[in-house]
Amino acid sequence: MQAEIAAEIQRLLQAAERQVDAINRELHKRPTSTGVRYRLLWQPLAEEEGAPVGLDVARKRLLNTSSDLWSAEDRRVVGAMLQHRISAERERADSSSGRDSGTLLDQLARALDYRHWHRFRVERWQEGHWRKLSGPASSGERALGLTVPLFAAVASFYSQGSYALAPRLMLLDEAFAGIDDTARAHCMGLIREFDLDFVITSEREWACYAELPGVAICQLQRREGIDAVFVSRWTWDGREKTSEADPDRRFAPA
Incomplete structure (x- = not known):
């Protein structure tokens, strides 16, 4: 034994x-x-x-x-x-x-x-x-040092033979907190370099960077005293952000 x-x-x-x-x-x-x-x-x-x-x-x-x-x-x-x-x-x-x-x-x-x-x-x-x-390093360099190896770990996992054709999905909650906009753009570029798909939840991150050729965005909006949440939909094509209609709208616009 x-x-x-x-x-x-x-x-x-x-x-x-x-x-x-x-x-x-x-x-x-x-x-x-x-x-x-x-x-x-x-x-x-x-x-x-x-x-x-x-x-x-x-x-x-x-x-x-x-x-x-x-x-x-x-x-x-x-x-x-x-x-x-x-x-x-x-x-x-x-x-x-x-x-x-x-x-x-x-x-x-x-x-x-x-x-x-x-x-x-x-x-x-x-x-x-x-x-x-x-x-000794800037806060951005330290943040990259923690983030980039995680991307590499996910990419190496999906590169295994049994996952070669699977969606290369990565879920990020409050992504890149504490990282400035320049470093965020670089992180987004690395996500593309690693050929990963991602879903992000964030208070302020819309992922509209030239480093990314396409992103679908849902911005959740609410007002105090109203028991409802409005979903504002957008797309990013690498150059500009465009407002999109709600595909699941049950009622015609007034």
């Missing part, structure tokens, strides 16, 4: 690494208008941050060597890490006096959830070096 668990965790870790590589390929192909590039890192936590004891050494075996080719030492290292993680979770469950212990299956799921052993970080290529996104 331990060998089966190790093999499954290996499969999941390697799949995650491939996904991160795919995202970074998307990012490399699409620098910002100022030439800035970003990359995504998926890093193991340190033991003092909650990672399993021995993760650093075991992770190298899991990522770099097929489980069929593991030596006795490889199996000992990986097995010790997994056993320690399971024991730690069972001790935590026992100490909680049943309040949050769950079933044995729940305990194993928590103990072996490799996602909690890692964190994501974004770095920016600047002056010939990769630097932390939290380093």
Whole structure:
């Protein structure tokens, strides 16, 4: 059973690494208008941050060597890490006096959830070096550093074979808050570069930028004391905004 668990965790870790590589390929192909590039890192936590004891050494075996080719030492290292993680979770469950212990299956799921052993970080290529996104930068650059990798992640997901013909839909709530209009326009251009379709909800964003060749807009309007919402419809063709009739109007205009 331990060998089966190790093999499954290996499969999941390697799949995650491939996904991160795919995202970074998307990012490399699409620098910002100022030439800035970003990359995504998926890093193991340190033991003092909650990672399993021995993760650093075991992770190298899991990522770099097929489980069929593991030596006795490889199996000992990986097995010790997994056993320690399971024991730690069972001790935590026992100490909680049943309040949050769950079933044995729940305990194993928590103990072996490799996602909690890692964190994501974004770095920016600047002056010939990769630097932390939290380093000196404008608020717009920081916002782009958080937004652009998300676009790349969505694009890499839809680029998988089983989704090749699917709508490349992305939903954004209060999109680009805290980003100035120039950076917003660049973000919109990147959405087009990544070949994504989008639905945005925003208090002020209409997405009318030259970087986008077409947008359908519904502006919701209401007045105090009136229990109704009016839908104002518009389209943007890359050059101008045009008012459109309501296709679902039930009553003829007065």
